[in-house]
Amino acid sequence: MPKQIAIYGKGGIGKSSTASNVAAACADEGYRVTIIGCDPKSDSSITLLRGRRIPTIMDLMREGEDIKEEDIVFSGYKGVKCVEIGGPEPGIGCAGRGIIVAIGLLRKISTAIEDTDLVIYDVPGDIVCGGFVAPVKKGLVNEAYVLTSGEYMPLYAANNICKGLSRLEMTLNGVICNSRGAPNEEKIVSEFAKEIGSQLLAFIPKDVLVQTCERDGFSVIEKAPDSAIAGVYRKLAKAIMAEKSAKIAVPLSDARLRELTRI
Amino acid sequence: MPVKQKEPLIMHPRPSSIVAALYTLRDLDTDVVILHGPPGCSFKHARLLEEDGMRVVTTSLDESGFVFGGHDALVEVLEKVIKRFNPKRIGIVGTCASMIIGEELHEAVMDVQPDVPVIEVEVHAGYRDNTKGVIIALESALASGIISETEFERQKSLLKEATMVEKRHGAASKEYLEPSRGDLKYKVAERLIELIKNGKKGINILNAKKETAFMFADINLAVAQVAEKMGKSSNIINMANLDEKLGLPKNRRNAREVKDDLEKAGMRIHHVIGGLDEYPIAGITASQIIGEKYTDFDFAVITGVPHALPMDNLKDMELFSITNGPRQVVPLKEMGHKHVVVEIDLHPKTLGVNHIVESEFGATLRELAKDA
Ligand SMILES: Nc1ncnc2c1ncn2[C@@H]1O[C@H](COP(=O)(O)OP(=O)(O)OP(=O)(O)O)[C@@H](O)[C@H]1O
Ligand code: SF4
Ligand SMILES: [Mg+2]
Numbered sequence: 001m002p003k004q005i006a007i008y009g010k011g012g013i014g015k016s017s018t019a020s021n022v023a024a025a026c027a028d029e030g031y032r033v034t035i036i037g038c039d040p041k042s043d044s045s046i047t048l049l050r051g052r053r054i055p056t057i058m059d060l061m062r063e064g065e066d067i068k069e070e071d072i073v074f075s076g077y078k079g080v081k082c083v084e085i086g087g088p089e090p091g092i093g094c095a096g097r098g099i100i101v102a103i104g105l106l107r108k109i110s111t112a113i114e115d116t117d118l119v120i121y122d123v124p125g126d127i128v129c130g131g132f133v134a135p136v137k138k139g140l141v142n143e144a145y146v147l148t149s150g151e152y153m154p155l156y157a158a159n160n161i162c163k164g165l166s167r168l169e170m171t172l173n174g175v176i177c178n179s180r181g182a183p184n185e186e187k188i189v190s191e192f193a194k195e196i197g198s199q200l201l202a203f204i205p206k207d208v209l210v211q212t213c214e215r216d217g218f219s220v221i222e223k224a225p226d227s228a229i230a231g232v233y234r235k236l237a238k239a240i241m242a243e244k245s246a247k248i249a250v251p252l253s254d255a256r257l258r259e260l261t262r263i
Numbered sequence: 264m265p266v267k268q269k270e271p272l273i274m275h276p277r278p279s280s281i282v283a284a285l286y287t288l289r290d291l292d293t294d295v296v297i298l299h300g301p302p303g304c305s306f307k308h309a310r311l312l313e314e315d316g317m318r319v320v321t322t323s324l325d326e327s328g329f330v331f332g333g334h335d336a337l338v339e340v341l342e343k344v345i346k347r348f349n350p351k352r353i354g355i356v357g358t359c360a361s362m363i364i365g366e367e368l369h370e371a372v373m374d375v376q377p378d379v380p381v382i383e384v385e386v387h388a389g390y391r392d393n394t395k396g397v398i399i400a401l402e403s404a405l406a407s408g409i410i411s412e413t414e415f416e417r418q419k420s421l422l423k424e425a426t427m428v429e430k431r432h433g434a435a436s437k438e439y440l441e442p443s444r445g446d447l448k449y450k451v452a453e454r455l456i457e458l459i460k461n462g463k464k465g466i467n468i469l470n471a472k473k474e475t476a477f478m479f480a481d482i483n484l485a486v487a488q489v490a491e492k493m494g495k496s497s498n499i500i501n502m503a504n505l506d507e508k509l510g511l512p513k514n515r516r517n518a519r520e521v522k523d524d525l526e527k528a529g530m531r532i533h534h535v536i537g538g539l540d541e542y543p544i545a546g547i548t549a550s551q552i553i554g555e556k557y558t559d560f561d562f563a564v565i566t567g568v569p570h571a572l573p574m575d576n577l578k579d580m581e582l583f584s585i586t587n588g589p590r591q592v593v594p595l596k597e598m599g600h601k602h603v604v605v606e607i608d609l610h611p612k613t614l615g616v617n618h619i620v621e622s623e624f625g626a627t628l629r630e631l632a633k634d635a
Binding site: 064094096097100130131133137138 | 332365
């Protein structure tokens with residue numbers, strides 16, 4: 001069975017860029033990787049496809065077409081399989097239902113989430129409804145990670161996600177710090193990880209390379225393989241692929257969170 | 264922007280997949296079904312199914328259930344159902360509301376851990392063909408070992424045929440179908456009696472969907488009785504899809520019950536053309552037999568699903584069709600059926616029965632034959 005992971009975290013914190021860089025780093029290591037974009041804005045795989053936007057499952061379903069695997073699974077950097085679920089414009093329809101339907105179709109017509117070593121579900125920042133946890137509820141996710149910076153609001157979101165995961169009886173496999181340049185960040189996130197019963201897997205510094213590569217349609221792994229930040233993503237990829245213990249996270253009280261970020 | 268559809272839009276309301284799933288669970292001898300959704304969902308059929316001895320309850324999701332999810336409600340109802348009814352087989356059926364918000368029926372089952380089989384049917388009413396509801400229910404029954412792979416495949420191919428029948432000449436054949444009450448029963452009965460009396464040769468076919476046979480068979484029986492009364496029995500050939508060895512448990516039972524009643528009333532069935540769930544294909548069998556043996560016959564009476572009979576071997580005969588669908592009249596007339604009679608509200612009267620029930624058209628035939 002492949003490792004099936006989802007990376008959760010506050011909106012805009014860096015989940016998609018982390019996911020695509022980890023995907024690229026794992027592909028470099030020779031792993032077969034599949035990335036499933038579960039965000040209606042379908043921006044999970046662009047940097048693995050040199051800036052190309054692929055048709056989304058929901059777009060094709062809407063056209064009423066008879067969808068085949070090759071219409072929705074695209075090969076990106078070093079053979080990473082890229083799938084975008086897509087969905088409606090903000091404020092219209094029901095994106096959550098879209099995810100449920102699309103996952104069902106994907107399982108039926110494609111082996112991309114079984115015949116592989118690593119599946120990454122890239123979910124949007126806010127799990128607004130049942131649909132967004134469909135991959136977890138359908139048993140398609142066996143490892144969950146939380147991405148956060150050391151600031152209060154992202155940590156607050158991370159803590160809430162831990163609550164959600166424990167409600168679903170889903171274990172947490174690690175915390176990743178994506179730095180926003182706040183003081184003492186690594187220490188704060190590391191302490192947070194420890195207190196909820198998990199561990200800090202990587203500290204990703206803020207680096208403008210991430211954004212410039214992204215703008216040109218690349219991961220840093222592909223465009224700047226020798227950069228320091230590429231090294232950080234590689235290390236994170238190794239940590240994710242390694243076997244490690246996972247426990248159900250114990251969320252902190254809000255008071256404790258505030259105190260923690262005051263360090 | 265309207266959603267583009269591969270197939271053309273159909274505007275008239277049609278049977279629901281949720282309801283189709285409910286009837287399928289009944290055919291599988293399910294004791295209690297929990298509808299996970301709003302209290303009024305599928306109300307009319309839920310009520311009717313109680314006549315057949317299957318209980319239907321609802322988790323009664325309301326506005327706050329839609330917003331906050333209905334997991335707890337489902338667990339509660341499942342527990343209550345087990346306590347109150349002590350069922351041997353339970354079904355849980357989804358609805359649009361619960362499926363859109365992503366309810367996992369299985370989660371509640373895992374929480375409660377009932378020690379009887381639970382058939383979980385993740386269905387909503389948004390499928391183009393209501394047979395989808397049957398297929399999902401059967402898939403789940405297959406997964407829980409309640410039906411065999413062979414039966415499942417058999418059912419699936421029948422359903423595919425049923426869908427095709429509706430597309431060709433049935434409820435899914437047109438963008439909009441006008442409902443109609445059909446031709447006047449006594450006029451049609453008069454003409455039919457005239458033909459029988461004049462010694463014309465006729466084929467008397469029952470091709471009914473499942474339990475509707477309880478009433479449709481009454482019409483075929485009336486035809487046979489009228490012919491008998493006029494000493495013309497030898498001119499009439501009877502066919503019926505009453506094979507008691509085919510189909511889900513309830514369908515087999517019903518086939519036997521209808522057949523027993525017909526035989527007791529002295530009607531001989533010359534050709535059994537299939538099982539009660541074979542109405543989409545039994546018509547083809549009937550047509551073949553007609554092509555081989557009865558091409559020179561003058562008229563045919565077809566009850567149940569007349570539009571499933573190919574026209575090739577019937578087109579030179581005067582056709583008398585009896586349907587229970589007001590929207591079936593127009594397509595039947597277009598196919599070339601001269602007389603189309605509607606037995607309105609037939610289905611409800613065939614639930615909870617195990618003997619033939621009197622039909623209006625059957626009664627009309629018997630009455631008019633008295634002084635013919
Ligand atoms: N380590 C980093 N250094 C610099 N910029 C970063 C870093 N990580 C992410 N970014 C930038 O932050 C922005 C938001 O990142 P991204 O889209 O990955 O966030 P997200 O968590 O997926 O957002 P959403 O919740 O909306 O899906 C992007 O422009 C990305 O390039
Ligand atoms: S819309 Fe769907 S869930 Fe609501 S009542 Fe109708 S069939 Fe039931
Ligand atoms: Mg993202």
